[in-house]
Amino acid sequence: MGPNSDRLDIHNSEVPLVCRSCEARHRGICGALDPRELTELASHTRRVHHEHGEELLEEAGEITAYATIIRGVVRLVKSLADGRRQLVGLQFAPDFLGRLFGKQNSVTAESVGPVDLCTIPRRALERMVTNYPTLGQRITSQVLRELDEARDWLVTVGQKSAPEKVASLLLLISTQADVSATDDDKNSVVFYLPLSRADIADYLGLTIETVSRQFTKLRTSGVIRVVNGRHVEVPDLSRLRELSG
Amino acid sequence: MGPNSDRLDIHNSEVPLVCRSCEARHRGICGALDPRELTELASHTRRVHHEHGEELLEEAGEITAYATIIRGVVRLVKSLADGRRQLVGLQFAPDFLGRLFGKQNSVTAESVGPVDLCTIPRRALERMVTNYPTLGQRITSQVLRELDEARDWLVTVGQKSAPEKVASLLLLISTQADVSATDDDKNSVVFYLPLSRADIADYLGLTIETVSRQFTKLRTSGVIRVVNGRHVEVPDLSRLRELSG
DNA sequence: CGAAGACTTGACTTGAGTCAAAATTAGTGG
């Protein structure tokens, strides 16, 4: 028994094993729960792994489960009838996936590289949200953040030039994705770019070729260094910020 | 005394006078409240009128009050440092204005034509939301709708051609704005276009000239008829839908 | 090693932007 066990329900005094080492535990929606509630939540969850390019949620598909991203990157995609695609969001751990109490999904969610999810059946989560309002508040505040991001992105896609768009995306990723190294004053970064040129093009409303040309320009002008097309080093973030419009 | 007064608190059994004729009463957030709660809400609200082009909320400004749109159209705008503008949303009665519990606004809200608002001080609404969860749920479901709209718009701005963009906007407005006349099978509409060519351009990520040329094309091809540049008649909505991509 | 996919580069085209001017509409005060 832990030192505090006398003050807590004896069956629920501990944080569940699966949650202890979980990176999403504090920053994700689970952070809204105390150990007893977390135990209840964890009794319904299941860890699942996905390889690159799998469909996690289907646009216009029925909602049967929700999930928290434990590791990896998820792209949200909308398509037109003739196949044109637009990425409408990028999500990283520990974001929540799924439209709470929604009738159906409004986007397709796909894994970008390997992704680990912590899934929970629809009913189980909805019951818990009803009983523990702080859980719903966490989800709501994520939705608000997504709305801000979508509107910011609308400015980028609607108003910026191709060079500005690519710089904006690199800036976005450098603050959100797996950052392998960042120097003290946060003015330089090295990161792995999870998106293909095609994804980037679909995110920015450009073509693959235009994106590639902009990368080349950024490379030759020394703003970025690229290894194997995917590992990007930005020696001077402020330079990138100027270019982002 | 009304016939049901014996079942309700004697001081609060009636719907407040100002709310009785209010168009937003049922569809807006107020629809979540019963007569007693509505009376409490109404004791804090104040009706205000705005002429065209006034700033209702300032981007990065402090939140001091919330509001429901009673009449008119509100545009949500984001600007870049060099003055480029992007409309990131359009709101109609009875939409709710303001980011609940937010630190500050993330967009500028401006009246498009005459607008009537029903405003309520920040603290008063936040207290009521805390006490009456259904109120918060209404606001949350509006935020979800705004997120969907923003993402749909991202597809339009990122992927569609100029002709498709203009058709998409006309379609959007024809379903939301003041519709003066619509025939039975809903295949034709007449409406007043609240947005200027400049607004339309900023919404679509185009220039004024390009928007104007697209209007001309739609006019000469008989898809729309325009009177005084602002009154639009669409005799065959399905034709417009085809053009919208 | 070889094939498939991803990325880059080049030559050319085009859709939308820019610049300029005319036409239309709205607003104002006499």
Added chain:
DNA sequence: CCACTAATTTTGACTCAAGTCAAGTCTTCG
């Protein structure tokens, strides 16, 4: 009500940024 001004919208001629089409090159992985 009308004349005059200011603002908005339309149209035209020209330019250019980004798209298209077509090879190449580089990566990855069986």
